[in-house]
Amino acid sequence: xxxxxxxxxxxxxxxxxxxxxxxxxxxxxxxxxxxxxxxxxxxxxxxxxxxxxxxxxxxxxxxxxxxxxxxxxxxxxxxxxxxxxxxxxxxxxxxxxxxxxxxxxxxxxxxxxxxxxxxxxxxxxxxxxxxxxxxxxxxxxxxxxxxxxxxxxxxxxxxxxxxxxxxxxxxxxxxxxxxxxxxxxxxxxxxxxxxxxxxxxxxxxxxxxxxxxxxxxxxxxxxxxxxxxxxxxxxxxxxxxxxxxxxxxxxxxxxxxxxxxxxxxxxxxxxxxxxxxxxxxxxxxxxxxxxxxxxxxxxxxxxxxxxxxxxxxxxxxxxxxxxxxxxxxxxxxxxxxxxxxxxxxxxxxxxxxxxxxxxxxxxxxxxxxxxxxxxxxxxxxxxxxxxxxxxxxxxxxxxxxxxxxxxxxxxxxxxxxxxxxxxxxxxxxxxxxxxxxxxxxxxxxxxxxxxxxxxxxxxxxxxxxxxxxxxxxxxxxxxxxxxxxxxxxxxxxxxxxxxxxxxxxxxxxxxxxxxxxxxxxxxxxxxxxxxxxxxxxxxxxxxxxxxxxxxxxxxxxxxxxxxxxxxxxxxxxxxxxxxxxxxxxxxxxxxxxxxxxxxxxxxxxxxxxxxxxxxxxxxxxxxxxxxxxxxxxxxxxxxxxxxxxxxxxxxxxxxxxxxxxxxxxxxxxxxxxxxxxxxxxxxxxxxxxxxxxxxxxxxxxxxxxxxxxxxxxxxxxxxxxxxxxxxxxxxxxxxxxxxxxxxxxxxxxxxxxxxxxxxxxxxxxxxxxxxxxxxxxxxxxxxxxxxxxxxxxxxxxxxxxxxxxxxxxxxxxxxxxxxxxxxxxxxxxxxxxxxxxxxxxxxxxxxxxxxxxxxxxxxxxxxxxxxxxxxxxxxxxxxxxxxxxxxxxxxxxxxxxxxxxxxxxxxxxxxxxxxxxxxxxxxxxx
Numbered sequence: 001x002x003x004x005x006x007x008x009x010x011x012x013x014x015x016x017x018x019x020x021x022x023x024x025x026x027x028x029x030x031x032x033x034x035x036x037x038x039x040x041x042x043x044x045x046x047x048x049x050x051x052x053x054x055x056x057x058x059x060x061x062x063x064x065x066x067x068x069x070x071x072x073x074x075x076x077x078x079x080x081x082x083x084x085x086x087x088x089x090x091x092x093x094x095x096x097x098x099x100x101x102x103x104x105x106x107x108x109x110x111x112x113x114x115x116x117x118x119x120x121x122x123x124x125x126x127x128x129x130x131x132x133x134x135x136x137x138x139x140x141x142x143x144x145x146x147x148x149x150x151x152x153x154x155x156x157x158x159x160x161x162x163x164x165x166x167x168x169x170x171x172x173x174x175x176x177x178x179x180x181x182x183x184x185x186x187x188x189x190x191x192x193x194x195x196x197x198x199x200x201x202x203x204x205x206x207x208x209x210x211x212x213x214x215x216x217x218x219x220x221x222x223x224x225x226x227x228x229x230x231x232x233x234x235x236x237x238x239x240x241x242x243x244x245x246x247x248x249x250x251x252x253x254x255x256x257x258x259x260x261x262x263x264x265x266x267x268x269x270x271x272x273x274x275x276x277x278x279x280x281x282x283x284x285x286x287x288x289x290x291x292x293x294x295x296x297x298x299x300x301x302x303x304x305x306x307x308x309x310x311x312x313x314x315x316x317x318x319x320x321x322x323x324x325x326x327x328x329x330x331x332x333x334x335x336x337x338x339x340x341x342x343x344x345x346x347x348x349x350x351x352x353x354x355x356x357x358x359x360x361x362x363x364x365x366x367x368x369x370x371x372x373x374x375x376x377x378x379x380x381x382x383x384x385x386x387x388x389x390x391x392x393x394x395x396x397x398x399x400x401x402x403x404x405x406x407x408x409x410x411x412x413x414x415x416x417x418x419x420x421x422x423x424x425x426x427x428x429x430x431x432x433x434x435x436x437x438x439x440x441x442x443x444x445x446x447x448x449x450x451x452x453x454x455x456x457x458x459x460x461x462x463x464x465x466x467x468x469x470x471x472x473x474x475x476x477x478x479x480x481x482x483x484x485x486x487x488x489x490x491x492x493x494x495x496x497x498x499x500x501x502x503x504x505x506x507x508x509x510x511x512x513x514x515x516x517x518x519x520x521x522x523x524x525x526x527x528x529x530x531x532x533x534x535x536x537x538x539x540x541x542x543x544x545x546x547x548x549x550x551x552x553x554x555x556x557x558x559x560x561x562x563x564x565x566x567x568x569x570x571x572x573x574x575x576x577x578x579x580x581x582x583x584x585x586x587x588x589x590x591x592x593x594x595x596x597x598x599x600x601x602x603x604x605x606x607x608x609x610x611x612x613x614x615x616x617x618x619x620x621x622x623x624x625x626x627x628x629x630x631x632x633x634x635x636x637x638x639x640x641x642x643x644x645x646x647x648x649x650x651x652x653x654x655x656x657x658x659x660x661x662x663x664x665x666x667x668x669x670x671x672x673x674x675x676x677x678x679x680x681x682x683x684x685x686x687x688x689x690x691x692x693x694x695x696x697x698x699x700x701x702x703x704x705x706x707x708x709x710x711x712x713x714x715x716x717x718x719x720x721x722x723x724x725x726x727x728x729x730x731x732x733x734x735x736x737x738x739x740x741x742x743x744x745x746x747x748x749x750x751x752x753x754x755x756x757x758x759x760x761x762x763x764x765x766x767x768x769x770x771x772x773x774x775x776x777x778x779x780x781x782x783x784x785x786x787x788x789x790x791x792x793x794x795x796x797x798x799x800x801x802x803x804x805x806x807x808x809x810x811x812x813x814x815x816x817x818x819x820x821x822x823x824x825x826x827x828x829x830x831x832x833x834x835x836x837x838x839x840x841x842x843x844x845x846x847x848x849x850x851x852x853x854x855x856x857x858x859x860x861x862x863x864x865x866x867x868x869x870x871x872x873x874x875x876x877x878x879x880x881x882x883x884x885x886x887x888x889x890x891x892x893x894x895x896x897x898x899x900x901x902x903x904x905x906x907x908x909x910x911x912x913x914x915x916x917x918x919x920x921x922x923x924x925x926x
Contacts (some may be wrong), residue, residue, distance in 0.1 A: 082214065174199045490515070516547045779895060
């Protein structure tokens with residue numbers, strides 16, 4: 001009886017291998033077919049390896065890596081090898097033979113690629129088509145085995161083929177769960193239920209049933225010993241228990257009943273125990289000694305642990321979405337510990353037999369595949385253990401990369417094995433021709449033992465700790481103080497919302513170890529740095545990283561170290577609950593943080609800083625006893641001698657049809673009121689940025705250069721085009737070109753569109769583009785006024801994000817400075833026609849532009865004349881207007897003449913804003 005492509009066993013003992021005897025088959029010879037088919041498996045494996053290396057730069061990298069390994073490599077390997085094991089178990093070839101197997105494998109790979117492409121492009125149709133192909137291949141595979149059973153010899157191993165039938169049905173069901181899961185419904189609980197069903201049917205059903213059923217006969221073959229009598233019968237009974245467990249898990253997931261899922265996993269574990277018991281008996285008599293047997297042993301152990309953990313996590317989670325998040329820790333054990341290990345273990349055993357070449361060559365190839373067997377297995381499994389433990393993030397990085405290398409070493413050894421076979425066959429053939437005596441296998445090489453694996457992992461741990469000692473609780477940066485560890489771990493998920501960590505206050509029982517899982521859900525790069533020195537490092541958008549803060553015995557501050565982000569409120573406070581004395585932190589009396597409410601619960605402080613924390617370094621907004629820059633406000637004060645007002649004079653359009661402009665982002669300190677300095681983020685060094693002017697049909701080619709310290713972008717309202725590319729955020733040091741054609745007239749806003757936009761606009765990143773209406777009449781004087789709000793934080797610091805959110809500006813100004821045109825008045829003469837363009841840049845408040853003592857004879861707003869204009873486009877020429885009403889981002893112009901000499905104040909008639917600095921004076925002379 002044949003158990004593989006060229007492995008046979010004696011019917012009387014059921015397992016002892018004899019010499020190769022491959023059956024004939026149409027098409028390629030079996031060895032060539034297996035080499036080519038398994039090249040597909042290796043290609044998927046290589047793709048997963050590459051993604052693991054570059055995952056930081058890929059979106060959805062964890063999902064992609066998991067599916068490249070499981071849906072690609074593992075599933076392809078199962079389709080190939082289960083077909084051949086079914087041939088052997090049933091004593092007859094499958095319907096359609098090798099050609100039909102090639103078709104099924106090709107269709108599956110097309111479907112797998114379709115699923116991955118569909119998910120990555122958010123194309124539900126492509127995802128559904130790909131999932132449909134995967135399900136169709138699975139059902140066909142099960143049907144082929146059922147058809148093969150008809151008239152088969154059906155020896156005592158025949159019933160084991162039902163494992164492959166059940167596995168095929170499970171794969172089809174799992175594909176269905178996956179397609180439904182990809183629809184991205186807003187029902188989080190339903191999505192979580194589908195996810196659990198998907199995991200259960202795919203891993204416990206498809207992969208688990210296939211592996212367990214195959215090991216019944218492959219295990220004694222790998223150990224080169226006899227099968228325990230009754231093992232096939234025990235496996236047949238276990239099959240129904242295992243299938244029952246999968247069905248119960250799927251039903252519990254669909255019904256969203258956690259207890260049912262737990263029950264299904266426990267039933268499944270009973271089935272594993274029933275099937276594994278004969279394997280344990282065999283191993284006692286003939287212990288594992290090869291890489292294949294070591295890997296298979298560890299894989300089954302990880303599988304059982306993961307199944308148990310799946311049930312417990314779902315049953316103990318507060319809700320289904322939380323269960324899915326907690327199950328994330330099982331991805332590596334399931335994918336690498338179970339599926340990856342069993343894949344490389346089985347192929348390490350089958351590859352020598354598949355390559356063939358005679359007993360001496362097979363022994364030599366086996367020797368290559370078994371290089372450093374124990375060291376590789378120990379390394380991988382120790383790394384997996386460390387990966388699931390709450391260790392410092394850098395330690396997890398070093399150990400996970402080492403474990404990946406141990407797993408991927410299979411590819412290198414397989415390549416060496418292929419080369420060794422060719423070399424030995426050639427040498428043997430040459431020797432036979434020369435002497436008639438074949439050359440034997442090379443001498444056995446010395447193997448690396450478990451100590452080498454332990455040593456390699458120890459080095460990886462040391463490197464991780466050395467790279468981030470504070471995260472490991474070492475050195476002066478430790479957060480443990482003198483508090484004894486409790487041995488318990490508090491894990492908190494933190495996300496980025498705008499320029500805030502959420503939550504921004506974390507309470508941890510004193511003595512607990514704290515693990516922070518930070519996800520960058522913002523639109524710019526961020527990190528988290530603790531005062532102990534522990535840090536996540538920079539995270540790109542969508543990336544998640546774990547930071548181990550160590551044992552918490554005192555209060556600890558954290559912040560985003562990206563320039564300007566801490567000042568904008570990206571701070572995080574860790575509060576040690578129950579700490580006493582000096583370990584408590586700020587006041588050293590009763591152990592309570594001074595930012596706590598009267599009931600002792602932590603509350604967020606104003607402006608991203610918390611009461612009782614030192615703000616002497618200028619970080620964060622002012623505390624309750626320090627008004628920061630706002631405390632310096634005196635709108636009656638005179639500017640300094642070097643004060644120069646922003647030039648409000650608007651030059652006429654230059655007549656060019658193409659306007660090439662470079663806007664350079666820079667961060668400057670500038671006065672916004674007498675004696676009040678704020679950090680301003682600017683285009684070309686001023687806020688507002690330069691005013692651009694043209695006519696309808698003109699082309700504007702803007703080069704944005706980011707010389708700032710964080711990401712920025714630009715949005716021109718004067719151009720109509722898809723925002724995806726031209727309005728994207730660019731990193732410091734980068735530049736982009738923004739090209740648009742002005743097709744409509746008006747005064748248009750441009751601004752930074754990087755989130756949070758309110759922060760970037762409030763910090764000065766705005767300006768005006770004026771596109772003259774056709775037939776615009778010439779006037780004697782033109783001015784442009786851009787109204788905006790100022791939200792003061794610390795002295796010389798950026799805007800206060802909390803005030804922006806609350807819409808509580810400290811100042812409302814024209815052209816970036818409070819009351820500046822009170823000090824340097826705008827001039828006009830009696831009888832002159834004066835045009836004033838007004839843009840409300842916000843970011844939030846509107847404007848009601850009014851000239852005290854003046855009346856507007858022309859009002860143009862948002863592309864239309866409301867009053868006056870060419871040929872009285874705005875209606876009754878005797879009409880007049882008193883205000884130009886604008887909401888945020890709107891603009892227009894007014895025209896008026898001054899009847900006599902004097903000072904004519906202009907302001908926003910939203911009087912509180914006029915009193916906050918939106919005020920100036922026209923000085924009119926004869």
